[in-house]
Amino acid sequence: xxxxxxLSTLGLMxxxxxxxxxxxxxxxxxxxxxxxxxxxxxxxxxxxxxADLVILIAHGNNSYALDARPDGCDAQPxxxxxx
Numbered sequence: 001x002x003x004x005x006x007l008s009t010l011g012l013m014x015x016x017x018x019x020x021x022x023x024x025x026x027x028x029x030x031x032x033x034x035x036x037x038x039x040x041x042x043x044x045x046x047x048x049x050x051a052d053l054v055i056l057i058a059h060g061n062n063s064y065a066l067d068a069r070p071d072g073c074d075a076q077p078x079x080x081x082x083x
Contacts, residue, residue: 003030007045008055009038016055 008016013035020031036044038056045054 002028003032004053005051006031006033006053006055007041007049007051008033008035008053009041009057010035011038011057012055 006016006020016033016035020033024030041054041056045051
């Protein structure tokens with residue numbers, strides 16, 4: 001069975017678990033999800049950890065999450081909320 005490695009911030013754990021279950025049922029592709037605080041995920045990414053999908057929440061300076069990506073990876077913000 002094919003597997004997608006996903007790192008996601010804790011704030012989206014419930015939603016991503018639900019979406020992952022639906023995705024797995026629809027495609028047969030397993031989602032190997034790991035949830036942690038955004039800053040912890042950034043540290044892991046900067047340390048070289050790899051994932052197929054990374055979901056982060058930007059704080060203050062919105063560019064720092066995109067700066068963590070390894071060379072050759074495409075990263076784009078998909079949603080911005082303004083208070």
